[in-house]
């Protein structure tokens with residue numbers, strides 16, 4: 001599932017145009033959060049094409065990696081604090097991680113480590129790093145009074161087949177970039193910087209379509225072949241911010257340190273692709289409620305035409321079937337519940353039975369999981385035609401603090417609260 005709607009066309013063209021004119025370095029674009037910056041080294045600056053030179057600022061009111069167009073590579077890692085790492089250790093870690101993420105987002109070598117040089121020749125490639133806190137970290141850091149009640153464990157959904165060793169975790173780190181080596185380097189650097197204070201609990205790798213792969217910007221496809229991400233909330237929607245970000249306290253009813261933050265739900269959802277591929281095109285389309293080729297709703301129109309859930313076929317049946325995924329998941333079917341989906345495909349080879357170990361690393365962000373993911377997944381688990389073709393294998397819910405101002409670090413308002 002992707003929010004592909006990739007780079008805004010204008011900035012994309014300007015990026016490529018600037019590179020073509022040889023004037024990439026130092027040009028601020030001011031659209032979609034992307035800019036071109038100075039490079040890691042002079043030779044790299046001379047050689048880096050626009051894609052590698054594009055950067056997303058680490059500092060800002062919200063963390064990067066939420067509203068920006070999806071990059072092509074993802075590493076998601078959960079860490080557990082090592083025994084004895086209390087609040088001071090966690091504070092030191094978040095300072096180190098934030099400084100490293102800010103540097104790498106500008107294509108600079110992170111402070112405090114000898115660089116492994118994996119990303120040496122590349123620019124920042126739109127690297128974003130997003131940090132989240134899992135529920136257990138609050139007790140471990142002596143911060144239970146500051147734990148949001150929204151961070152209560154997700155309910156058990158029928159048909160979940162969760163592997164607890166690949167679920168949850170004290171800290172969650174999402175690394176995205178348009179170059180796989182840049183993404184690996186960032187993930188590996190953060191892991192090395194955590195040594196002694198936090199150890200990886202699980203790590204997963206995802207991918208999306210490479211920028212420039214299509215003749216024009218298009219919504220991405222998932223491994224079932226569907227156009228996925230069409231009906232995501234858009235930053236231009238009037239209610240976008242209130243759906244995705246936590247407002248300031250006390251109006252939010254949430255701890256003050258969560259202002260500008262969000263909640264991330266992460267689910268590893270395996271697709272039963274061998275079974276899916278045996279289905280007719282008609283069954284596949286009725287399962288989702290949209291045409292496979294162009295993503296148009298079965299109620300008619302084009303990909304971007306609003307879904308008409310009331311539309312009937314000439315025989316009186318619903319054009320979008322009663323159990324179609326888009327009907328069951330729609331805000332209109334869930335008292336307005338909505339979330340910003342930003343998931344990546346994964347493929348980890350074959351399972352023992354020879355079937356592909358592949359699917360969707362589902363990531364969604366919302367201001368409140370109790371009015372976002374939870375009611376929607378509750379409904380999907382009961383009546384979604386897609387359930388026959390997917391298995392939920394791991395799960396996590398994380399509080400994603402607001403962004404850090406220049407000179408600050410992510411989680412500062414929590415970790416320096418009284």
Ligand SMILES: C=CC1=C(C)c2cc3[nH]c(cc4nc(cc5[nH]c(cc1n2)c(C)c5CCC(=O)O)C(CCC(=O)O)=C4C)c(C)c3C=C
Nearest residue numbers: 226227228229230231232269326329330331360376377390
């Ligand atoms: C609980 C939330 C959701 C899960 C889990 C989920 C899994 C999942 N979805 C697809 C494929 C598609 N989903 C689409 C739309 C869509 N999905 C959700 C929520 C979850 N999906 C929502 C809220 C919506 C939007 C509904 C609407 O308002 O119309 C689509 C259609 C295109 C689109 O709008 O993005 C596809 C395709 C898969 C394959 C999957 C698990 C593997």
Ligand SMILES: [Fe+2]
Nearest residue numbers: 001325326329
């Ligand atoms: Fe979906």
